[in-house]
Amino acid sequence: MSPTSPPSTAVPLSRTAIFLFAWVLSVLPLTVDGGLQAALGDGSRLALSWLPWIAFVGMPGAATEGRDWLLALGLCVPVTAVALWVDQDAGLLAGRLHATNLAGVVALCTIGESRYLAARSDVPSYAPCWFVLVLGLPGLATALAWGAGGRLMEGTWAELLASLSPLSAMWRDVRQVDSSASAEFLGAALFCPSTLSCVVLVVVMAVLSRRGRAA
């Protein structure tokens, strides 16, 4: 199928179930449960709502004909819109929130498209790439920080590696709610290491997919 032609088949049930699970997880930070809200503290609900989508949208698995990440986008936008409203009304910096939102949309679309391109042409290197980028780097950074009692991360290569992962970048946005760092600006969200690594992933998958189909 060419990238511009409309998908003709439904999103498989297994993928739909994954997206439903992500939807439930993204709604949780918005619930009125007092204990949960107290535990989350001042953390950005918007960034928390984006986390499950970034984690699940590119999960390797069943081959699909269409761009199933569009279904994930349709499911997540109403939830993240409410999370944005909640954070904005709580007085969090609007510039930072819009940057978080933009970073979330870019991550979802690029990782989802990478998975689609890889599944279409059976690119075997997608699964390890996705694992390293989305789960491996934040896992490694967390393990190193845990091993060093939380002192290793700042200004080290482990922090640089973690910043390449969209999941780590979104987790950082959960905590930096009142910072006046450069992420207030949308440009910073577009050119941050995690967004660039997502773009690199989609470009690499497009190239490998084209080669695979040509072969």
Added chain:
Amino acid sequence: MRSVLHILSCVLALAAPGSAQDPVGVVELELTGPVETIGIDAGFERTDLSLGLLSGETRRLWSPFLSRARIGSGEPTPRITDPDEARRARVVPGTVERPIEWAELPVSLKSRGLPALRTVRPEVGALRFAWILAAALLVLGLRRRPAMAALLGVAAGLAVTWIPAAPVEQPVVRVLEGDLRSGRWLQVRGSRERLQLGEPSAGWVRHLPQAADLHLELRESASGVTWSICSPKSRIYFMEEVSIPSTPGLQGPGGHAFGEVWLREPGAAWSPRGPWAGEERLPDELEGAPGPPGWLVAGLPQGVPILAGRLTAEAGEETWLRLVGFL
């Protein structure tokens, strides 16, 4: 060359944004109704006040006004801006009160960090939950057409922000800043979006981000006149000098009970002391108790004993204390 530098420094001084703290003065007004709103011009900044005075009513009341300090500026008398308003409202001569220059305060009071403001989030509400649930079901119904599902989701996301919601009342944080060497106290109150205060008094206002719109509101109700500082999507702080008596023999603030206190002696770390009634001797160190919050001890001077504490909660307001030169 020197004159060029002089002109350049004057231009930069004029172009610079207002100082970090903008002075708020008070003035007595004589009003004859009907008066809905009036504007007060103190030379640099206009203050708009909502009054709601009925026809035929005559009233004298103290009103705050805002002036943004500029380098080399004088201090003009506040005046009513609109000629129509000026017929119904006038400034009572000789009643203007302004705070002292911020620079005249002791360094130990000026250099402290602003209090952290707690965030109260609005409740999502059943209507919004129903909306996102309905949107999810419709999107899932379009499982065979993912592009249509995405469009529907984006439309539902845009529409959900239009659902009306009740405004959230943000909590007020109060910090009593004391400097026992000079005997001066500063009361800092902070909140988000809207800081409601009691009787009008002179002081300084700071709002972050500084570019946000700032205005004052004065309201009269059965309980008296209250005023508010409003700035959408901002953190607002109002600082004023206050007089607080010291506890005899202890040099601490009298009449206050503390939920938690911390003491830092010169060259030592912060030592948690637990609850303190205020009148008795300071309790001994509590082993294993948590230290003070980071914002509370930021910017405090070195080499002097300092007491920091959280006062027992009053209704809807949390109060903290930072006292330099304790004991």
